[in-house]
Amino acid sequence: MTEQRMPTSLELVRWIGWAQRKAGEDWIREREISHEQAFVLGYLVQNPGTIQRDIAAVSRTSAASVTSLLKGLEQRGLVERRAAPDNARVKRVHATPAGAELVAGFPDAMAALDDTILAPLDTAERATLQQLLTKIVAELPQPTRD
Amino acid sequence: MTEQRMPTSLELVRWIGWAQRKAGEDWIREREISHEQAFVLGYLVQNPGTIQRDIAAVSRTSAASVTSLLKGLEQRGLVERRAAPDNARVKRVHATPAGAELVAGFPDAMAALDDTILAPLDTAERATLQQLLTKIVAELPQPTRD
DNA sequence: CTCTAACCATTAGAGATCTAACTGTCAACG
């Protein structure tokens, strides 16, 4: 009812992130998989043998979360965790064929989602946005270690 | 190690949102308050007497979450929930002076955070980003009802 | 070699959020 101040860019980012999660819910629910699990599984298809520590870094979550997240995926036969021959501390995680099949459409679904949410922008504007966001992300403190 | 595909804009948004949350953790933890609680409390200072349903819409969360979130704030004496005289269904929520004082610096802290994260961009670029994001948000499905 | 510190993964426990079901209230319509 009253006039509000202009939202900051970070608030806008927050809202868009929320909308993204909301819009992806159907795809996620159909496969009885959590959003993070789908993300991780998709990442593993592209990067087989990633160790859990790095999965945590990529998905911006904690090592504890990765443990329980993979536990669910492993029980459903969607991933395998194999001991590394050269380093007994780590476990290398691979997506199984069933896992790969489950998330086969994930990148496309994400791209379509991207397209839907960015619909108000034309091609040039999208390119600009991409460029600006990339510039910001490049300077963010990175959770990865190399 | 291997060459990755370019992240989509929505992935970049996701990362920025994560960084935002991470960067705000110190401010939050000092006051022993959760991120969402701080957001809601700050909103209530600006919009006294908001009903819970609208708080849920603004903060993009569920009514159930608002209930438990406000429960914590009320027990600490940071908000008051008053019955509305004209409508027994709703409860109008107000920040107490203690609540207002606790989050007095919140908008400034958010603005400073915004400034830090957007540091890689110059003034013109920030304006462009703001404009593009606003354009996207304007077309998002709105959880509010008016 | 041994000791120490760093590292990876797991577990337990706490906290937050969601969905679904429930209670109480209001409004509309016959």
Place this chain on the structure above:
DNA sequence: CGTTGACAGTTAGATCTCTAATGGTTAGAG
């Protein structure tokens, strides 16, 4: 009126994520 349907808020139960502590492993210094 009285019934019906929508609405605000709460509760219960489940899921997810985090922090802190633990166990096992590796690398480096003396």
